[in-house]
Amino acid sequence: MSSEVARHLLFQSHMATKTAHMSPQVFDNDEKQKKENTRSLAMSGHVGFESLPDQLVNRSIQQGFCFNILCVGETGIGKSTLIDTLFNTNFEDHESSHFYPHVRLKAQTYELQESNVRLKLTIVNTVGFGDQINKEESYQPIVDYIDAQFEAYLQEELKIKRSLFNYHDSRIHVCLYFISPTGHSLKTLDLLTMKSLDSKVNIIPVIAKADAISKTELQKFKIKIMSELVSNGVQIYQFPTDDETIAKINASMNGHLPFAVVGSMDEVKVGNKMVKARQYPWGIVQVENENHCDFVKLREMLICTNMEDLRDETHTRHYELYRRRKLEEMGLTDMGPENKPLSLQETYEAKRHEFYGERQRKEEEMKQLFVQRVKEKEAVLKEAERELQAKFEHLKRVHQEEKLRLEEKRRLLEEEIIAFSKKKATSEIYQNQPFMTPGGNVRKDKDRKNSSFM
Amino acid sequence: MDPLRQSPSPSSSRASSPRTLPCEMLGYVGIEAVLDQLKIKAMKMGFEFNIMVVGQSGLGKSTMVNTLFKSKMCKSTMPGLGVPTPQTLQLQSVTHVIEESGVKLKLTVTDTPGFGDQINNDKCWDPILGYISEQYEKYLQEEILITRQRHIPDTRVHCCVYFVPPTGHCLRPLDIEFLQRLCRTVNVVPVIARADSLTIEEREAFRHRIQENLKTHGIEVYPQKCFDEDINDKILNSKIRERIPFAVVGADREHIVNGRCVLGRKTKWGIIEVENMAHCEFPLLRDLLIRSHLQDLKDITHNVHYENYRIFRLNESHVLPRGPGWVNLAPAPASVPAPAGPQASPGPPKVCWWAKDNSDEEC
Numbered sequence: 001m002s003s004e005v006a007r008h009l010l011f012q013s014h015m016a017t018k019t020a021h022m023s024p025q026v027f028d029n030d031e032k033q034k035k036e037n038t039r040s041l042a043m044s045g046h047v048g049f050e051s052l053p054d055q056l057v058n059r060s061i062q063q064g065f066c067f068n069i070l071c072v073g074e075t076g077i078g079k080s081t082l083i084d085t086l087f088n089t090n091f092e093d094h095e096s097s098h099f100y101p102h103v104r105l106k107a108q109t110y111e112l113q114e115s116n117v118r119l120k121l122t123i124v125n126t127v128g129f130g131d132q133i134n135k136e137e138s139y140q141p142i143v144d145y146i147d148a149q150f151e152a153y154l155q156e157e158l159k160i161k162r163s164l165f166n167y168h169d170s171r172i173h174v175c176l177y178f179i180s181p182t183g184h185s186l187k188t189l190d191l192l193t194m195k196s197l198d199s200k201v202n203i204i205p206v207i208a209k210a211d212a213i214s215k216t217e218l219q220k221f222k223i224k225i226m227s228e229l230v231s232n233g234v235q236i237y238q239f240p241t242d243d244e245t246i247a248k249i250n251a252s253m254n255g256h257l258p259f260a261v262v263g264s265m266d267e268v269k270v271g272n273k274m275v276k277a278r279q280y281p282w283g284i285v286q287v288e289n290e291n292h293c294d295f296v297k298l299r300e301m302l303i304c305t306n307m308e309d310l311r312d313e314t315h316t317r318h319y320e321l322y323r324r325r326k327l328e329e330m331g332l333t334d335m336g337p338e339n340k341p342l343s344l345q346e347t348y349e350a351k352r353h354e355f356y357g358e359r360q361r362k363e364e365e366m367k368q369l370f371v372q373r374v375k376e377k378e379a380v381l382k383e384a385e386r387e388l389q390a391k392f393e394h395l396k397r398v399h400q401e402e403k404l405r406l407e408e409k410r411r412l413l414e415e416e417i418i419a420f421s422k423k424k425a426t427s428e429i430y431q432n433q434p435f436m437t438p439g440g441n442v443r444k445d446k447d448r449k450n451s452s453f454m
Numbered sequence: 455m456d457p458l459r460q461s462p463s464p465s466s467s468r469a470s471s472p473r474t475l476p477c478e479m480l481g482y483v484g485i486e487a488v489l490d491q492l493k494i495k496a497m498k499m500g501f502e503f504n505i506m507v508v509g510q511s512g513l514g515k516s517t518m519v520n521t522l523f524k525s526k527m528c529k530s531t532m533p534g535l536g537v538p539t540p541q542t543l544q545l546q547s548v549t550h551v552i553e554e555s556g557v558k559l560k561l562t563v564t565d566t567p568g569f570g571d572q573i574n575n576d577k578c579w580d581p582i583l584g585y586i587s588e589q590y591e592k593y594l595q596e597e598i599l600i601t602r603q604r605h606i607p608d609t610r611v612h613c614c615v616y617f618v619p620p621t622g623h624c625l626r627p628l629d630i631e632f633l634q635r636l637c638r639t640v641n642v643v644p645v646i647a648r649a650d651s652l653t654i655e656e657r658e659a660f661r662h663r664i665q666e667n668l669k670t671h672g673i674e675v676y677p678q679k680c681f682d683e684d685i686n687d688k689i690l691n692s693k694i695r696e697r698i699p700f701a702v703v704g705a706d707r708e709h710i711v712n713g714r715c716v717l718g719r720k721t722k723w724g725i726i727e728v729e730n731m732a733h734c735e736f737p738l739l740r741d742l743l744i745r746s747h748l749q750d751l752k753d754i755t756h757n758v759h760y761e762n763y764r765i766f767r768l769n770e771s772h773v774l775p776r777g778p779g780w781v782n783l784a785p786a787p788a789s790v791p792a793p794a795g796p797q798a799s800p801g802p803p804k805v806c807w808w809a810k811d812n813s814d815e816e817c
Contacts, residue, residue, distance in 0.1 A: 041550040045524040045717075048745040050555040052501050053493045055749035060492055062683065065485075088481045110477045114485045160768045165757050243494060304484040308491035316604050327600050 064118040066169045067307060068149075070105075070201065071123065072142060072193060073178025074130035077208045082176075082263035083123055085276065085287060086299055087112065090265060091123065100128030103138050105145045107170075122170065130189060139193040146172050146200045150322040157323075171319060173310045174237070174302065175201045178208040179258060183217045185224050194234045200318055202237035202310050204302070205229070210260030210293050211278060211285040218260055225258055239301060240309050253301050259294035262287055500551075500558035502608045503748060504589075506640075507563065508582060508632070509617025510570045513647035518615075518704035519563050521717060521728060522740055523552060526706075527563050543568040543581050564611065570628055579632045586611050586640050590763040610760060612751045613676070613743060614640045617647040618699060622660050625667040633673045639759055641676040641751050643742070644668075649701030649734050650719065650726050657701045664699055675699075677747070681754060694742060700735040703728055 071079040075098050084091055091110060107124040124145070129138055149171045156167050177194060179186065194203055205225065207213070213221060229236060236257065239250035264287050268277040276287040287295050302310075330351075507515040516528035527550060549562045564585070570578060589610045596606045614636060618629060625633075636642050644664070649657060668675060675698060677691040705719045705728045719726045728736045743751075 041523075041525045041527070041552050043524045043552055043554065047522070047524050047552070047554060048740065049501075049552075049559050049748065050557045051745050052557050052559065052748060053496045055746070056496050057489050057492055059749055059753065060489070065488060086483070087477075087479060088483050089477050089479045091477065108475070110475050112477055112479055112483075112485065114479065114483060117486045117489065119485050119488075160765050162761070165753075243498060245494065299484065304487040305491070307485075307488045308495055312495070320602060324600050 061116055061118075063165075064120060065307075066120045066122075067311070068122040068124065068170060068172050068174075070126075070142070070146070070172045070175040071178065072126050072129060072175060072197075073208060074180060075128065077178045077180055078263050079125060079176075079178055079208075081265065082178075082206075082208070082261055084265050085263040085295065086302070087121065096125075096127050098128075098131050100131060102132070103128045103141045105141060120168070124172065135189050138189060139196050142193065143196055143200065146197070147322065150200075150319055151326070153319065154323055154326060171314055172201050173307075173314045175203045177203055177205045179205055179225065181207055181209050181212045181221075181260075183213050183221050185221075186228050191228065191232055191234070194229070194236070195232060198235040199321065202313055202318070203234075204237050204298075205258035206298065207258050207260040209262065211262050211280075213260070222256075222258060222260070237310070237313070239306055246305055249305065250301075253297060256294060256297055259298040259301075261295045261298055262293040263295070497556055497558075499605065500560060501748075502560045502562075503752070504562040504564070504609060504611050504613075505743070506566070506582075506586075506611045506614045507617065508566045508569055508614060508636075509647060510619060511567055513617040513619060514704045515565060515615075515617055515647075517706055518617075518645075518647075518702065519565075520706045521704045521736065522743065523550075523561065525550070525552065527561070528565055543578055545581060545585050562609065575628055578628075579635055583635060583639065586614075587763065590760055591767070593760065594764055594767060608752075610755055611640050612748075612755045614642050615739075615743075616642055616644045618644055618664065620646055620648050620651050620660070620701075622652055622656050624660075624663045630667065630671055630673070633668070633675070634671055637673050637675060639763070641678075641754055641759070642673075643676050643739070644699040645739060646699050646701040648703065650703045650721075652701065661697075661699060661701065676751065676754070678754070681758070694738075697735065697738060700739045700742075702736045702739055703734040704736070 069083070071083065073079050075096055080091065089110075089112070091108070104127045105124055106127050107122055109120060109122045112119045112121055126142060129142075132138065153167070153169065153171055156162055156164060175197060177190070177197075179190060194205070197203060207218075207221065207225075210218065239246075239254050241247040241251050241254075262278060262285055264276050264278045264285075266276065266278065267274040268279050268284055268286075270277065270284060270286060275289075278285045278287075286292050290296050505519075507519060509515050519527045528548060543566060545564055545566055547562055547564045549560065551558060551560050553559070566582060569582070572578065593606060593608065593610055596602065616629075616633065616636070618625065633642060633644065646652070646657070646660065646664075652660060667673075674680070677694055679691075679695070682688045682691055703719060703726055705717050705726070707717070707720070708715050709718050709720055709725050710716075711718065711725055711727060716725075716730075717728045719728075727733050731737055
């Protein structure tokens with residue numbers, strides 16, 4: 001609660017400094033405005049537009065806020081616990097397995113409400129990071145995910161009928177990179193991952209499970225990490241120091257990076273209060289004790305002081321960079337060939353014509369190919385038909401020949417039969433003649449006998 | 455006062471909110487500090503507001519602007535001082551930066567001397583519509599650049615105050631024609647000018663008749679009914695809608711009344727106090743424009759009118775930007791050229807009214 005009071009006091013002192021510094025500021029503004037051709041006017045009474053920031057805030061309250069955090073770190077390093085502790089609630093609970101073959105990203109959205117502020121919080125966790133034996137492909141899914149969110153926003157922005165004001169912004173506003181508390185230096189995987197992410201997202205490195213390091217080791221570890229980051233050219237997020245109110249505190253926090261954090265949702269009795277802590281046989285590590293770890297600093301910086309700046313940076317720097325690269329990839333430029341400024345519209349149109357021409361040509365090609373194929377197929381079919389016809393003819397002929405031959409044979413056979421029966425008839429007559437003169441009965445009997453034989 | 459609440463179009467279903475789980479927080483986290491962060495950021499950046507006043511000469515437009523912002527924004531023309539009424543409609547813009555309690559406001563007032571002053575006032579709204587479209591065009595050009603500025607300067611007209619002469623009868627044909635065209639591209643707030651020439655009863659009758667006229671001709675003035683977000687907005691805006699158009703009196707001189715120093719007009723029969731609700735409705739107008747709905751005006755301009763313009767521009771694929779016919783601010787010697795853009799034609803509206811019509815309209 002004291003932080004709440006402190007914050008309100010901070011804001012009021014900010015207002016006081018603003019009005020106190022009005023005269024030198026007005027002078028500067030005059031200079032600036034002379035360049036802009038606008039004049040500064042003194043008013044003779046109270047107009048009432050000092051309520052403008054309140055109007056803006058009211059509108060934002062109605063719309064709600066959106067904040068997306070990406071947690072990158074090895075399995076079991078304490079990402080989910082830290083998020084739970086940061087937002088003082090129990091999000092989903094199960095531990096992930098160590099045996100995933102690839103790194104996947106799992107996003108979950110929660111709606112939080114504090115007094116009248118509604119926050120849509122999206123936590124994206126890397127599942128299986130650092131678990132594989134071959135870690136070469138580990139960071140690519142993360143980069144792809146971030147790019148995919150930018151792409152989705154870009155697509156929405158480029159649409160003709162768009163609705164940006166109620167678009168659920170899924171772009172990652174901050175990446176919490178969890179460094180394991182070895183006490184020595186950054187791992188190669190860490191360096192590689194951070195290097196590939198630093199131009200796409202605001203990175204805040206944190207040392208996880210900081211209760212495993214002693215204070216002196218911690219100091220050396222932090223210095224080592226920061227020097228490694230600097231020497232490898234990794235750009236981490238620097239808390240902004242351009243606004244007087246928060247400049248001092250931000251600058252001092254910049255010196256404490258990376259934050260050594262401990263996360264815990266378990267409550268332990270210390271003194272006569274219940275605090276969030278981790279209990280060991282040798283002592284109790286209190287999460288919200290600034291002497292024990294930097295958790296409070298992280299929460300201050302991440303949520304209370306710089307949430308808006310993180311979102312702003314994401315939108316005006318990282319997203320714009322992505323957009324510029326993407327549009328240039330598509331071949332669109334701001335300057336035409338004669339160095340006259342082209343509009344996106346014109347280049348887009350030119351590209352569209354080109355594309356249509358290309359498509360037309362391809363269509364023609366395909367048509368011709370199709371026609372040719374049809375012709376070929378037809379030829380083949382004709383050939384087959386002809387063959388079949390020839391075969392048929394041949395068979396018919398063979399058949400005919402067979403038939404003729406068979407006819408011939410039959411005729412011959414019939415002739416033979418006739419000849420044979422003739423011969424039989426004549427031989428019977430010859431047989432009956434010698435038996436006619438002696439006894440007629442005997443002959444008759446013999447005839448009868450012979451005829452029964454015949 | 456969040457504008458544009460309507461069912462999401464099917465194309466945006468992909469981007470609509472994913473499944474969210476409501477969560478209970480067990481203690482104070484500090485999320486509401488983001489409001490302070492917003493305020494600080496807004497105060498650092500400053501605000502911008504562009505207002506346009508339209509009406510015949512002599513209705514007190516410049517005086518009204520001066521009264522609204524309590525400073526000498528525009529030079530109010532006094533009769534008989536030899537300033538000739540311009541022969542053609544010219545648009546003049548002045549920009550001032552005013553500051554109050556640390557809040558910086560960059561205010562641009564566009565005046566339209568010569569509106570409706572000619573014998574033949576046909577198409578006298580074209581330069582105004584052209585100017586409004588030109589501002590949208592400028593913003594669009596900035597927005598579609600590859601390398602964009604961090605903060606695109608916003609010169610789009612957020613509000614157009616239309617001054618209706620106090621005839622006491624009803625809206626004139628010129629008023630109706632102009633309002634019909636204008637309400638589709640910009641937020642219009644009609645006011646009854648020089649209301650000190652009407653008695654209270656005449657005022658009410660006049661107001662009533664104007665409201666009927668507006669309804670008959672389908673003119674939706676600000677605050678538009680279709681953009682009421684929730685029940686609170688509805689109630690608040692209905693109250694305002696009952697009183698539109700406000701009967702206002704402008705004055706930039708101060709007089710002593712009952713020991714107090716007030717802005718007012720001194721006549722032989724009394725002093726008309728500008729900020730007295732019993733005398734005129736100037737406070738309502740001031741509250742609407744500045745104290746309560748300024749952000750809302752900007753939001754509707756950005757989310758509705760500008761988007762409509764953008765859809766329209768991106769759908770016509772062959773018109774070059776900066777084509778001939780856009781009106782420049784400097785006064786043209788010849789008569790005002792009719793813009794080649796499609797804003798010129800009356801008849802079927804080229805710009806789809808967001809709430810009513812979701813289909814594309816080809817030009």
